[in-house]
Amino acid sequence: MRLKILLASLLGTLTVNAAWKTLHETEYYGSKAYTLKEGVAHVEVRKYAFYRGVTPNDKKRYSYKEETTLLRMSRKALSLFSRKTQNGFKRLPAKKxxxxxxxxxxGLYSSSSWYYNGFMLDMDGKMWRLETIEDVVEMVKPVDTPAEVRLILWLHSKDYNREKYSEKYRKSGGCD
Structure with missing residues (x-):
């Protein structure tokens, strides 16, 4: 119930002084589309994927891991920090x-699993791990742009194909 109230209030924020705006995919928004809280320089959400399976024809087993930076939010570009800070931030270890x-x-021959870690760099160059959804949300409060609304919907797995309908967004596909 609290989640529904949160989502309704988030979507209501966009309508107070503006017309409805289309929510795009999370990757559509640039790193400057987010208003980070005071003292936060850079935030990254990284995706770690693991693929395992058996090839259908010769039954050979395979597995591999891949890391992707899914989302960057910045007030100060990472490139403006010292090389030591940049390398340290990029090498922060993932922990499931x-x-x-x-x-x-x-599926029949394969399976995939993935998880997401968040990392924050403050204006002083200190690095922090974001361990909960609330930690990530705290970085962008107050939520007042479409990019931030989309981020919160994605974090709560409520991002299945939203479309504008009758002055509010409704779900048009996927499942909750």
């Missing part, structure tokens, strides 16, 4: 126990 979101998909 600290993942704030996990997903899984399986």
């Amino acid at each position: 126990v600290n993942a704030f979101k996990e997903e899984w998909a399986g």
Whole structure:
């Protein structure tokens, strides 16, 4: 129930002084589309994917891991920090126990799982791990842009194909 109230209030924020705006995919928005709280220089959400399976023809097993930076939010570009700080931030280790979101998909011959870690760099160059969805949301409060609304919908897995309908957004596909 609290989630529904939160989502309704977030979507209501966009309508106070502006017309409805289309919500695009999270990747559509640039790193400057987010208003980070005071003292936060750079935030990254990284996706770690694991693929396992068996090839259908010769039954060979395979597995591999891949890391992707899914989302960048910045007040100060990472390139403006010292080389040591940049390298340290890029090498922050992923920890599945600290993942704030996990997903899984399986099929006949393969399965995939992935999890997301968040990292924050403050204006002084200190690095922090964001361990919960609330930690990530705290970085962009107050939520007042379409990019931030989209981020919150994605974090709560409520981002399935929204469309404008009858002066409000409704779900047009996927499942909750």
